[in-house]
Each structure stands twice: as C-alpha cells, then as structure tokens.
Amino acid sequence: MSSLPDVIALDGCPLTRGQQHGRQAAGRIAAFLDDGLARLDTFLGPDIRLSDLGQDIAAYGAAIERETPELYREIAGLSEGAGISMDEAVLLQVRRELAGFSRFNTSGDCTTFARTGEGAVIGQTVDLAGDLDDQVTLLKVRDAASGHRALVMSFTGLLGYLGVNDRGLAVGLNLVLAGDWRPGLPPYLAIRHLLDTCGSVEEAIACLQELDLASSRCFMLCDGKAAAFVEAMEGKLAVHRGAELTHTNHFLDPAFAPHDELNIFAQNGSRKRFEACRDWLASHDANREPGSYFDLFSTEPVRVKDSGNRAVEKTVASVVLDPVNRSLHVRAGDPFGAPTASFDMVGWGENRHECANA
Secondary structure, X not given: OOEOOEEEEEEEOHHHHHHHHHHHOHHHHHXXXXXXXXXXHXXXXXOOOHHHHHHHHHHHHHHHHHHOHHHHHXXXXXXXXXXXXXXXXXHHHHHHHHHOOOOOOOOOOOOEEEEOOOOOEEEEEEEEOOXXXXXXXXXXXXXXXXXXXXXXXXXXXXXXOEEEEOOOOEEEEEOOOOOOOOOOEOHHHHHHHHHHHOOOHHHHHHHHOOOOEOOOEEEEEEOOOOEEEEEEEOOEXXXXXXXXXXXXXXXXXXOOHHHOOOOHHHHHHHHHHHHHHHHHHHOOOOOOOHHHHHHHHOOOOOOOOOOOOOOOOEEXXXXXXXXXXXXXXXXXXXXXXXXXXXXXXXXXXOOOOOXXXX
C-alpha cells in the first residue's frame, strides 16, 4: 500500500502538543489499537491483551518519565487528547520493544547512509514488519518555550522515529541486535529527544551518552558539516565519524561485532544491502537533488519487497533528510512507484502560543 502520510501539527508545551496529537489522530489511534493491539498480535500471539503487558508498560513508562520528563508529559497529553488510557499511550511508544526481534529474520530492517558537505543528506529505507505502511505519519513539532521546530516521520501515536530539526541536525536509525532488551528509554523516543534538544552531531553524541536506552540500535547523525553513526548496546556506545557513511543491521564496530545476535541469514542480507548502498553512493556524486535517492531505495536488495506475510519485514517507507535546507522527503509504502511528499520549515511555527501546565 502506498499513500501520502498524515500530517499532524504540534505547537505548544509538551502537554498541549500531546493533546493536539491525540485529538488529531484519535480515529487512527483507536483503529490501530483495535487491530490486534496495534498489531502486536502478529508477534505476541492472537490472544494478547493490554492487561498481559501491564507490568512491562509500567516499567517502560517509569523509564521514559525518568529519562525524558517532557516527552512523558507529551504522552500524557496524547492519552487525554485521544481518549485512551495512559497504558495504551505508552504502549504506542514501546511497541517495538514489546514485540522484540526475531533471531530468524531474513529480510531487512533499514538501510541508512549519510553524506556531508554541499550535498549533505541522510537517506534511509524503513523496513518493518506489521504492514505499517498505512500508519506513516509526519509530525510538525514546535516547542513553545524554545521556539525550536522539527519535522519527524513516525507512525500512528508514536512521538518519534526519525527526522530533522531547525538547527540542521538530521537523525536516522538502524536496528542492530545484541544484549538484553529491558525497560529504558526506547530509541525512537531518544531520537525525538535529540531533535528537541540538540543542534549538532557532537551535541547528539554527548546526549546519547547520558541516556539509559532500552534496546540496541544504531543512530545515524548528520548536521551538514559532520556525520557519525553511533552503535548502542547494553549501555555502551561505539562512535564512528566520516564524510560518507553507510549502515544496515550488522555491527560495524570491531568490539561490538562479536556480540551480534543476528542469525547468519539476516547477516548475509544486511551485508548485501550494505554493499549495494555503498556501491551506489560511490558511483553517484553527492551534489544531488534529494529526490534522486529514491532510485536507490526502489532497487533491490535495498528495497525489501512485500512477501505477503505480515510477520516479515518489508520496506514501509523511505526518507531523505536534508539538514542544510531543513527539509524532509518521504515515500510512504513501497518506494517503487510511491508518490514523494516533501516538507520544509518555511511558513509554520512562527507564532508563539501561551501554554499552561507546561
């Protein structure tokens, strides 16, 4: 399925932004939660109920409140605005952690690259199970206190995933698999926190060092002048900087690689996508229009085709982030033939809103 993403404007303090989000997306959120508990039944079984996850949700909620209290208030506002319970609102933030990750995955889970200089960019596919191509959302976020803004591509009811902010920081991500996943700050919300608070690659790295992350992930960072990827596992970070970087789903840091828990089939697929992306970048100059990168995303093996099995990953979106022009370009669904939606920061978020209960 391919369509244009829903666009949701959030402007105010954290509680107000959450209330706005909940009201604007109430119908979609209710339908998503009613669909096998946000499609978690695909991974946790057809009989899964919210009450079965209550203890885990409470632990994740406490961690989110501890690590990012402003985002926790935004989740509380989401609950109020959408008319759902706080447990349901938290579940939408930690759905990936609750679903876990299959050690028998053989398809994909995002291909990401970054380039610096005049053609600075982060580009990536978003490869997920659960048929989430119909849940793609674009959040236009503005904070009342600081006036800072961000464009965030996400999914129904989820406050963060990837994006670019008005200070010229772009953030993408890849799944990597190692160690125990446990209650902490979900990486998706960590990315939203980076976009809310950081203005450079180095600031983002410093911020990540202070966060208690719930699960392993790789963060791709670019501010135009610099780029880095940060592999994270069990409280440890490995930082690699460069003018042009590529990452898929196997660890690249030599100290982390021995801990990689991807099975051999998934590792082989990850390496094929890594090599295909790296080779394409080597043969195409960096000074390109953002839209030209969708040619890469539309070509196998970088494009992960739909197998017809909801439990198996496929490319549900592809995104180009331009940190220089503060813009985001996205194709929701299969990038081959899907329309491109482009967003920038011109003409919105310029008026201040009074905010009570900040």
